[in-house]
Amino acid sequence: MVVSFIAGLLFALGQHVLYKRLHHTTEDDEQRKVKLVLYGRALAYLSKVAFGGCVIICYRQRIWRALRDHAFSIWSIDQLFLATEDPSLFVNWETISKASTVVAMALVIWLIPLATIIFSPGALTFGDYLEVGSAVIAVPTLNFTAESYKNYRNATYNRKNVKQRSLIYVNTTDKAASAPGWFDYYDQYSADAERIALIMAYSLKEQSLSTEDARLSSCGGDFNCTYTISFIGPGYNCEELARGADDDQKLAEAGAPFDTSGLAPVGRLAYIADVDRGDYSRPQQEGLGLGGVPIDFISEDLGIFQTEPVLWIGYSIDSNETLPADSPYNETWKTRYDPHIFKCTHYETKYTVDFNYSGPYFNTHISFDFISPIINTTFSRFDNGSVNWEDIVPVENYISPRGDVPLYKKTAAYHAMGSCLRKFLRGKIELEPPIPGPGYPRVYSEVTKTRLVSNTTAMPKEDLPMLLRDFYTDMILSLFSDPKMLVVAEERVLVNTTRYRSSFIYDSGKLWACYGPVIFCVFVSLTVGAWTIWEDGTTFSVGFSRIMVTTRNSTLDHISRGACLGNDPFPPELMHTRLKFGVLVEYTEELDYTGQDGYQGLSHCTFGVPSELGPIVKGTIYAGLKDKQRMRIMKKEKID
Structure with a gap:
C-alpha cells in the first residue's frame, strides 16, 4: 500500500516536472510534439495505476471488516467484491448504509481515472503566450x-x-x-x-x-x-x-x-x-x-x-x-x-x-x-x-x-x-x-x-x-x-522585449487541482487500510483461494445446491440470502479441547448465516494454512 502511494506521488511529480520543462518552449516537429504529449499521458496513467492499486488494496482490507460487522445479502456481497467493475454498488442502499466507508473507497477508485487520466493532461496546452524579456543591445543613435x-x-x-x-x-x-x-x-x-x-x-x-x-x-x-x-x-x-x-x-x-x-x-x-x-x-x-x-x-x-x-x-x-x-x-x-x-x-x-x-x-x-x-x-x-x-x-x-x-x-x-x-x-x-x-x-x-x-x-x-x-x-x-x-552611431541600452510565441503552456494549478483531491483521498484510504490491518492483526485478499477457504461451511453447501456452475442469471432466492464472515461455532471431535473465548476446538473462520457465527478476535488462533504446524503441536500435547 505504501509503495503504491509513493509511486503514485512520484509519477504525478514526474508529470509536473515534464510539463514544467515544456512550459513556454516551442516545438516545430509535429511528431515529437505528439510524443511529448503522450509521455505526459503515460505518466498520468501510471499515476492512476499506482494510486488505484493503493486504494484497491485498502478497499480489500475494509471489505472483510464490513463483512464481519454486518450480514449482507449475497447480491450485496457480490457487489462489494466486484466494486471495481460494477458501479451498481453505489445504488444499493444496503451497501451504502452498512458499508459506507467501503462504498466511499470504491467511489475513489472509480474517480481516480477521471482526475488523473482525463483531466490532468489538460494542464498542458498549446497556444500563444507573451514572452517578456530584456537585454542590453546596440541600437541606433545620433552623434x-x-x-x-x-x-x-x-x-x-x-x-x-x-x-x-x-x-x-x-x-x-x-x-x-x-x-x-x-x-x-x-x-x-x-x-x-x-x-x-x-x-x-x-x-x-x-x-x-x-x-x-x-x-x-x-x-x-x-x-x-x-x-x-x-x-x-x-x-x-x-x-x-x-x-x-x-x-x-x-x-x-x-x-x-x-x-x-x-x-x-x-x-x-x-x-x-x-x-x-x-x-x-x-x-x-x-x-x-x-x-x-x-x-x-x-x-x-x-x-x-x-x-x-x-x-x-x-x-x-x-x-x-x-x-x-x-x-x-x-x-x-x-x-x-x-x-x-x-x-x-x-x-x-x-x-x-x-x-x-x-x-x-x-x-x-x-x-x-x-x-x-x-x-x-x-x-x-x-x-x-x-x-x-x-x-x-x-x-x-x-x-x-x-x-x-x-x-x-x-x-x-x-x-x-x-x-x-x-x-x-x-x-x-x-x-x-x-x-x-x-x-x-x-x-x-x-x-x-x-x-x-x-x-x-x-x-x-x-x-x-x-x-x-x-x-x-x-x-x-x-x-x-x-x-x-x-552622424548615425550606436549606443548600448537596455531593451525591453516582448513577443507572442506559439508553444506549450503549462498551468500547474490545473494539474494539482486534479491530483490534490486524489492524493488526499488516497492518503485517507491508506490510513484507513493501515488502521484496519493493525486492528485485525492480519491482511486479507479476494483471490479464489481465499474465497474457497472462507466458504467451507456445510450450511453454504446446503443452500447452494443446484447453483454450482457460476452461471448467470443466479437463483434470485439465493442472491437475497444474508451472509456474514466470522468464526464458525461447531463441535470438532478431532480436536476435542476447549479453545479461547469458550469456543471448543480450533475454530474455523468462514462465511455463514449470522446465527452460526461468532466474532473474530485479534490474536486468537484459528484454523488456517499458517497455523498447520501449531495445530500439530496442540494435538500432540492433547495426546500426551
Missing part, C-alpha cells in the same frame, strides 16, 4: 559630434565597411591643405541630407523614416520592444507671440518682420513665413574658383556663421463659425478667421526618445531639453527701436572656421539640417475671399507639400508651432533611415 572631426579629403567607413556620408558639403581655401592659414568652410547641405528631408516631408506620415529591418536590429530579433536613447542635436524652440487680430504688442518687442495685419481677416494671407533673415550667404564672396577656393583674396568674413535665422511664421485658422451681423469683415468673409504669429529659434537640444516597436509599426515619445541657441546672436536696433537687419551682434559670438574648427563643423551640420527644413517653410499662401467669390487659396510655398498643411484645404493646421517642432524632430530622426550617414 552630431562626428561631423566635428570629418575631413572631406579622407573617407571614413562604418563597422560594415561602408563609406559614410556627411550632412554638409564644404569649400576650402587650399585643396592641398598646405598653404599657410588655410581652412575649410561650409558650402551647403549635402545631397544625402536633402534626399532624407525630401522623402520625410513628402511622405505625409506622422512619424520619422526608418530602415526596413529597424525593429529586428533594434529589438535584437523578431520581438516587439521598447527602449530609450538620448542624444544632442539641433531643434527648434517655438513660441507664440500673437493670437488674434491686433495682438501685436509682443511682436514689436521681439522685432518681428510682420504683424497680424497681413493675415486674414484683416489681410489676405492664410500663411506667411520669413525664415531667411541673416542667413549664411552662398557664394560667400566674389571670385571663387573650383571647390570654393578664393582666386584673388580671402575676405575677413569668409565662411563665418554670424547668426542662425529665426523662423517667423504667421498663419490664420478658419474657425468655421459664421461671423456675427455686426462684424466689420462681413463684406469679404463668411466665417471667422483667427490669426497667429510665432517664432522658432534654432537650439542645441538634448533629445530623450522613447521608441516603441510593435509589429511593423513604431512610435516615439520625445522629451526636449533646449540647451542654448546654436549661434547666440541677434539683430541690433536703431534708436527708434526698429530692427537693423544689417547688423548682427555680438560679434564675439560668431562661429568662424578660423577658430574652433570642431565647433564650426558641428554648427555647420546643425545649420544644414535647419536649411533643409526652411526650404519647405518660406513663402506664403494667399486667400481669395469667398465674397464675392469664389474663394480659393493661391500657393507660393512648398509648405503645402508637407503634413503641416491640410492636404484637402491647403490651409495650415491648428497648433502649428508644435507641429513644426515635431516635423523638424522627425526630420532629424529620419537620419536613421540611412545608416551610411556619418
Whole structure:
C-alpha cells in the first residue's frame, strides 16, 4: 500500500516536472510534439495505476471488516467484491448504509481515472503566450559630434565597411591643405541630407523614416520592444507671440518682420513665413574658383556663421463659425478667421526618445531639453527701436572656421539640417475671399507639400508651432533611415522585449487541482487500510483461494445446491440470502479441547448465516494454512 502511494506521488511529480520543462518552449516537429504529449499521458496513467492499486488494496482490507460487522445479502456481497467493475454498488442502499466507508473507497477508485487520466493532461496546452524579456543591445543613435572631426579629403567607413556620408558639403581655401592659414568652410547641405528631408516631408506620415529591418536590429530579433536613447542635436524652440487680430504688442518687442495685419481677416494671407533673415550667404564672396577656393583674396568674413535665422511664421485658422451681423469683415468673409504669429529659434537640444516597436509599426515619445541657441546672436536696433537687419551682434559670438574648427563643423551640420527644413517653410499662401467669390487659396510655398498643411484645404493646421517642432524632430530622426550617414552611431541600452510565441503552456494549478483531491483521498484510504490491518492483526485478499477457504461451511453447501456452475442469471432466492464472515461455532471431535473465548476446538473462520457465527478476535488462533504446524503441536500435547 505504501509503495503504491509513493509511486503514485512520484509519477504525478514526474508529470509536473515534464510539463514544467515544456512550459513556454516551442516545438516545430509535429511528431515529437505528439510524443511529448503522450509521455505526459503515460505518466498520468501510471499515476492512476499506482494510486488505484493503493486504494484497491485498502478497499480489500475494509471489505472483510464490513463483512464481519454486518450480514449482507449475497447480491450485496457480490457487489462489494466486484466494486471495481460494477458501479451498481453505489445504488444499493444496503451497501451504502452498512458499508459506507467501503462504498466511499470504491467511489475513489472509480474517480481516480477521471482526475488523473482525463483531466490532468489538460494542464498542458498549446497556444500563444507573451514572452517578456530584456537585454542590453546596440541600437541606433545620433552623434552630431562626428561631423566635428570629418575631413572631406579622407573617407571614413562604418563597422560594415561602408563609406559614410556627411550632412554638409564644404569649400576650402587650399585643396592641398598646405598653404599657410588655410581652412575649410561650409558650402551647403549635402545631397544625402536633402534626399532624407525630401522623402520625410513628402511622405505625409506622422512619424520619422526608418530602415526596413529597424525593429529586428533594434529589438535584437523578431520581438516587439521598447527602449530609450538620448542624444544632442539641433531643434527648434517655438513660441507664440500673437493670437488674434491686433495682438501685436509682443511682436514689436521681439522685432518681428510682420504683424497680424497681413493675415486674414484683416489681410489676405492664410500663411506667411520669413525664415531667411541673416542667413549664411552662398557664394560667400566674389571670385571663387573650383571647390570654393578664393582666386584673388580671402575676405575677413569668409565662411563665418554670424547668426542662425529665426523662423517667423504667421498663419490664420478658419474657425468655421459664421461671423456675427455686426462684424466689420462681413463684406469679404463668411466665417471667422483667427490669426497667429510665432517664432522658432534654432537650439542645441538634448533629445530623450522613447521608441516603441510593435509589429511593423513604431512610435516615439520625445522629451526636449533646449540647451542654448546654436549661434547666440541677434539683430541690433536703431534708436527708434526698429530692427537693423544689417547688423548682427555680438560679434564675439560668431562661429568662424578660423577658430574652433570642431565647433564650426558641428554648427555647420546643425545649420544644414535647419536649411533643409526652411526650404519647405518660406513663402506664403494667399486667400481669395469667398465674397464675392469664389474663394480659393493661391500657393507660393512648398509648405503645402508637407503634413503641416491640410492636404484637402491647403490651409495650415491648428497648433502649428508644435507641429513644426515635431516635423523638424522627425526630420532629424529620419537620419536613421540611412545608416551610411556619418552622424548615425550606436549606443548600448537596455531593451525591453516582448513577443507572442506559439508553444506549450503549462498551468500547474490545473494539474494539482486534479491530483490534490486524489492524493488526499488516497492518503485517507491508506490510513484507513493501515488502521484496519493493525486492528485485525492480519491482511486479507479476494483471490479464489481465499474465497474457497472462507466458504467451507456445510450450511453454504446446503443452500447452494443446484447453483454450482457460476452461471448467470443466479437463483434470485439465493442472491437475497444474508451472509456474514466470522468464526464458525461447531463441535470438532478431532480436536476435542476447549479453545479461547469458550469456543471448543480450533475454530474455523468462514462465511455463514449470522446465527452460526461468532466474532473474530485479534490474536486468537484459528484454523488456517499458517497455523498447520501449531495445530500439530496442540494435538500432540492433547495426546500426551
